[in-house]
Amino acid sequence: MNSKIEFCKIDYIKEKIRSINSDLILIIADLNVWSLYSKVLPLMNIEGKKIIFWKAPDGEKVKDFENLSSAIEFFLSKNVHRKAHLISLGGGATSDFSGMVAALLLRGIEWSTIPTTLLSMVDAGIGGKVAINSPQGKNLIGAFYHPTNIWICDAFLETLDKREWSSGAGEIVKYAFLSKEIGEKITPEVDIKTLIKDCVLYKEQVVAVDFKESGERKKLNFGHTFGHAIEVEYQIPHGLSVIWGILLVDIIFNEGKLIPKVKELVDNLKIDLGDSPWLNKEFPVDRIMNYLRKDKKTTSTDLIEFVVIKEVGKTEFTSISFSEIESKLAENKDVIKKLTI
Structure with a gap:
């Protein structure tokens, strides 16, 4: 399955999520990104959707077994179902991690990604390579699991260091x-x-x-x-x-x-x-x-x-x-x- 890639404005992202055919939206957001954009992109209240939110440690720190287990167990404790749709908000590490969560949760649920760094816009998510790291090296534990949607908004680059x-x-x-x-x-x-x-x-x-x-x-x-x-x-x-x-x-x-x-x-x-x-x-x-x-x-x-x-x-x-x-x-x-x- 190929991902649907769209270039859009931040204002449209909430509407894109509202149009997803699921009543349950899981969100994994990089904590730094969320602190910058939670007001510009208010995703905690979307009409017709139940939102379950997991805040991710920033950058590569999220990509380990401890966080993978924590996110999966958290979502399972909230009684997620197989029609749930997971949204990733953050850079490449958040996308890699979120894709792994989506691939493993209930044997695979749909997911979409909102890349917020230049690196993630040109690379992460496209092609469906999802992964966490091992003490032995980067991205050694992973899978191929396409996101349904990739929403690219260049406005996020304005806050990029x-x-x-x-x-x-x-x-x-x-x-x-x-x-x-x-x-x-x-x-x-x-x-x-x-x-x-x-x-x-x-x-x-x-x-x-x-x-x-x-x-x-x-x-x-x-x-x-x-x-x-x-x-x-x-x-x-x-x-x-x-x-x-x-x-x-x-x-x-x-x-x-x-x-x-x-x-x-x-x-x-x-x-x-x-x-x-x-x-x-x-x-x-x-x-x-x-x-x-x-x-x-x-x-x-x-x-x-x-x-x-x-x-x-x-x-x-x-x-x-x-x-x-x-x-x-x-x-x-x-x-x-x-x-x-």
């Missing part, structure tokens, strides 16, 4: 390498609203032909293999980690030829990237390798698959042994140690 903006724009850098058309639009004067729509439609088309990531959809992981390891190791935002992941892949598989293009995109999107978190320090190869061995993109006990781009718009899938990737990191340690753009 610079760090979250940069993280979302970091994900757009990925799209710029996957799609030549998107990449060519990223100039200093780029219209972010148009860019969001382009990224959404691009991912929607990819997912439509490869729902469970067995072929073409795998290219959406560009930069994410190293990126997830960097995100967990250094506790930096997802989109910024993806940029560093793209740069590492380019150094190892492409002699760093795309670095000038990455810098151009970072500048045009006004991303506050900063220096690499390991600049002038030893890159933690052993710890990064530990994350890679537990990554969901491993294809055997000894192989992991990387998405490699040597020319914008043309992707390659490369399976490589862990020993070989470790050797490549060691061979390029001096370049990696000084990496900055």
Whole structure:
């Protein structure tokens, strides 16, 4: 089932929820988002609907078993039924988490998502990948479960801080390498609203032909293999980690030829990237390798698959042994140690 994606104003969201064919609406809202928008978007009282509300810890903190159990048990204690409809309000972490709750509750109820960050607008929810994290790594516990609706409202970006903006724009850098058309639009004067729509439609088309990531959809992981390891190791935002992941892949598989293009995109999107978190320090190869061995993109006990781009718009899938990737990191340690753009 494909999601219905709509671009709308905040004023219309309550009406969209009112039109859902269910008398029972479950809401999972990021507590920070709710504190900002509860008056602008009053969802606790919708005519003809019973509302059950669960306030989620902000960001990635929500994506663990404790919160998953807490949310599910809370909703079950309120006598939810199988025709209930769950609404997610928040960023990508809230969407990932809410989708997991919806997938598991009563063996699966319908859900919809209202993304409130740039990252979640261009990525989360689209394609139905839902997940929580494990101490072993990001998004290792999850499922594919499409939301019924994705309501995208760019007005939420007005309260987005610079760090979250940069993280979302970091994900757009990925799209710029996957799609030549998107990449060519990223100039200093780029219209972010148009860019969001382009990224959404691009991912929607990819997912439509490869729902469970067995072929073409795998290219959406560009930069994410190293990126997830960097995100967990250094506790930096997802989109910024993806940029560093793209740069590492380019150094190892492409002699760093795309670095000038990455810098151009970072500048045009006004991303506050900063220096690499390991600049002038030893890159933690052993710890990064530990994350890679537990990554969901491993294809055997000894192989992991990387998405490699040597020319914008043309992707390659490369399976490589862990020993070989470790050797490549060691061979390029001096370049990696000084990496900055």
